[in-house]
């Protein structure tokens with residue numbers, strides 16, 4: 156049987172920085188309020204002519220270069236995004252594939268909001284373990300600034316742009332393999348976080364008013380459900396695989412809010428050294444946040460071959476997920 160190994164990581168962050176002070180000039184808020192409630196200090200914003208696929212391509216090139224796998228051997232590209240270049244079609248994954256020069260790949264996007272990276276990890280694992288694919292490029296890429304309402308102080312302080320990518324490839328060596336991936340969803344909570352306009356469910360007059368495809372959120376309720384759901388899910392994946400939280404080298408949570416990360420980390424008795432934190436500098440980049448955070452520890456020289464990562468995420472849907480992933484580079 157083939158196993159799936161996490162070979163490499165790459166990321167890209169747009170140059171422009173939007174600080175809390177900048178936001179305080181746009182809406183009624185302050186650096187103090189944002190820092191205290193979220194831990195976010197700044198986020199990066201893509202330029203007008205920089206699309207989600209452009210961010211994804213840059214992250215993907217880096218991940219492929221670092222993987223030791225030839226570009227032409229990539230046989231599937233999956234992109235997690237809620238801010239695709241074009242709603243409906245073509246998929247951002249197909250655009251990324253073409254920009255990379257890939258031919259004859261299977262390419263598609265998935266929509267699982269901030270849990271997107273965990274979902275595409277499970278897809279890569281399943282395709283590889285079934286023998287259908289050998290080298291899968293997975294990308295979380297978001298230009299959330301394109302779907303953020305910069306007059307709504309409840310949401311615009313949270314989100315940023317960026318991309319992260321990883322190459323997952325087949326191996327016979329079980330020690331290198333992704334141990335487990337959990338994914339879940341519950342549409343009962345759909346109204347906590349949504350983009351109500353622009354789809355077939357939109358009110359017709361909303362479309363006529365060109366209300367835009369902005370995110371709307373019930374922040375306080377989302378916060379509570381997130382802490383509850385994540386703590387339960389992460390405990391379950393550890394117990395199910397008989398792994399103690401002490402043996403996790405890197406706990407890489409979705410970077411939504413420092414207080415959520417702290418609450419879940421404390422419930423799991425994770426130390427500060429174990430918890431990977433990037434929310435202060437990137438904000439919430441949805442499906443891109445986990446691979447961007449993994450890339451940060453990789454580039455800091457803190458992610459070594461064989462070390463175990465525990466990923467966890469939640470997002471609109473609601474969706475949630477967790478994964479136990481050893482870092483298994485080929486070179």
Ligand code: COA
Pocket residue numbers: 183184185188189192193269308309312348372373374375376377378411412439469470471
């Ligand atoms: N600056 C200043 N005040 C703000 C504000 C801002 N940016 N946003 C909201 N407020 C105000 C509210 O209007 C409210 O005022 P009121 O008491 O006069 O009515 C007050 O702050 C408290 O609002 P509340 O929504 O209860 O705050 P909160 O402590 O829940 O913090 C969030 C708001 C959004 C930071 C927090 O709920 C959160 O992070 N939730 C999770 C969101 C998330 O992670 N979403 C992504 C999921 S992947």
